[in-house]
Amino acid sequence: MRDEVFAEWKNDQAGFSIHVYCHVSGGLALGRASWREAIFRSEMPLVLEAIRYGDRKLFAQDMRLEDARIWVHFQSSKTDRDKVEQWGVPSDYKIE
Numbered sequence: 001m002r003d004e005v006f007a008e009w010k011n012d013q014a015g016f017s018i019h020v021y022c023h024v025s026g027g028l029a030l031g032r033a034s035w036r037e038a039i040f041r042s043e044m045p046l047v048l049e050a051i052r053y054g055d056r057k058l059f060a061q062d063m064r065l066e067d068a069r070i071w072v073h074f075q076s077s078k079t080d081r082d083k084v085e086q087w088g089v090p091s092d093y094k095i096e
Contacts, residue, residue, distance in 0.1 A: 005040070005047050009068075016068040018090065020047065024076035033081045037074055044072060048093040059090065066091040 007020040022040040025033035048070060052059070059065050067089050076082040 007047075007051055014069075016065055018051065018068055018070045020044075020051075020070065020072045020087075022072065022074050024074045024081050025078055033076055033078050037076075037081055040074065044087065045093065048087065048090075049095055052090045052093045053095055055090075066094075 005020060005022055007018055010017050010019055022037075022044075024037045024040065055065075070087040070089060071084055072087050073084050074081060
């Protein structure tokens with residue numbers, strides 16, 4: 001079963017971005033896609049705060065990363081649940 005959230009930094013012609021991947025449905029997944037998506041959505045701010053906190057030394061070295069776009073990929077075999085959304089920038093999730 002896949003309940004993990006995977007994130008990676010990317011750097012392309014548009015600059016730096018963070019891509020977060022959530023397995024909503026397809027393959028071995030327990031529960032309805034709508035239920036799993038709702039859980040991922042409700043916990044995503046905490047996930048993004050954890051990423052921001054975990055990479056705090058990286059942010060301190062290069063302040064441009066604070067403005068990197070965050071893209072959340074809700075991956076699903078159901079087309080109505082398979083989507084990519086922009087969730088702000090890391091500075092939106094900074095904890096003091």
